[in-house]
Amino acid sequence: MSQSNFRVAEFPVDPQFLNRWSPRAYTGADISEETVLSFIEAARWAPSSYNAQPWRFVFARRGTPHWDALLGLLNEFNRSWAQNASVLIIVLSKKTFLPPGAAAEVAAPTHSFDAGAAWAYLALQASLSGWHAHGMAGFDKELTRSVLGVPENYAIEAAVAVGKIGDKSILPEGLQAKEAPSPREALVKLAFEGKFKG
Numbered sequence: 001m002s003q004s005n006f007r008v009a010e011f012p013v014d015p016q017f018l019n020r021w022s023p024r025a026y027t028g029a030d031i032s033e034e035t036v037l038s039f040i041e042a043a044r045w046a047p048s049s050y051n052a053q054p055w056r057f058v059f060a061r062r063g064t065p066h067w068d069a070l071l072g073l074l075n076e077f078n079r080s081w082a083q084n085a086s087v088l089i090i091v092l093s094k095k096t097f098l099p100p101g102a103a104a105e106v107a108a109p110t111h112s113f114d115a116g117a118a119w120a121y122l123a124l125q126a127s128l129s130g131w132h133a134h135g136m137a138g139f140d141k142e143l144t145r146s147v148l149g150v151p152e153n154y155a156i157e158a159a160v161a162v163g164k165i166g167d168k169s170i171l172p173e174g175l176q177a178k179e180a181p182s183p184r185e186a187l188v189k190l191a192f193e194g195k196f197k198g
């Protein structure tokens, strides 16, 4: 059994998996481009089908000219807290790839799965480096496509806010109550040997 950050694992795992969580109270700290790229560096070492590496990342650091454009993609709820993040990242994935020896690109059935692995690596690296990453589905994907100039061949997967964790008192009361690492379903409900159990 492993325990960290008030979370308890049923089996031993490295503490990094329990320590990563998604806060909303951020300090608005400045972040360097090098630090952001170190998170994306971790992401690019994720595994992907055929090593196609379909993930792409568009980021804007607070205080830079692109910040307002990326913040404006988020829905009102996410904007309310993510405005204090240090960097916003949009995760994209390429929907086609060139199989070995093929003459033309074909559909990549795992582009989203692969990009999910990359985001997880990014979030873990941020956490290991003393930052926190918070994934978001609450943003306007069509607006994202036009504002960022994303070609149709790329899926818009998720937004991510990364920052330094701040005091939860800066959040509205309802969110303060939720500002803690969350629990997980019991392993017995998720892992089945041999045959699926509904």
Ligand SMILES: Cc1cc2nc3c(=O)[nH]c(=O)nc-3n(C[C@H](O)[C@H](O)[C@H](O)COP(=O)(O)O)c2cc1C
Pocket (backbone or CB within 6 Å): 020, 021, 022, 023, 078, 134, 135, 136, 137, 138, 139, 158, 180, 181, 182
């Ligand atoms: C793809 C994805 C989309 C999410 N969308 C939102 C969102 O729009 N707004 C939000 O506040 N949290 C969002 N979350 C955060 C989840 O609610 C959070 O990861 C989950 O409750 C588990 O908590 P933990 O990350 O602290 O372990 C999202 C997370 C992921 C991975």
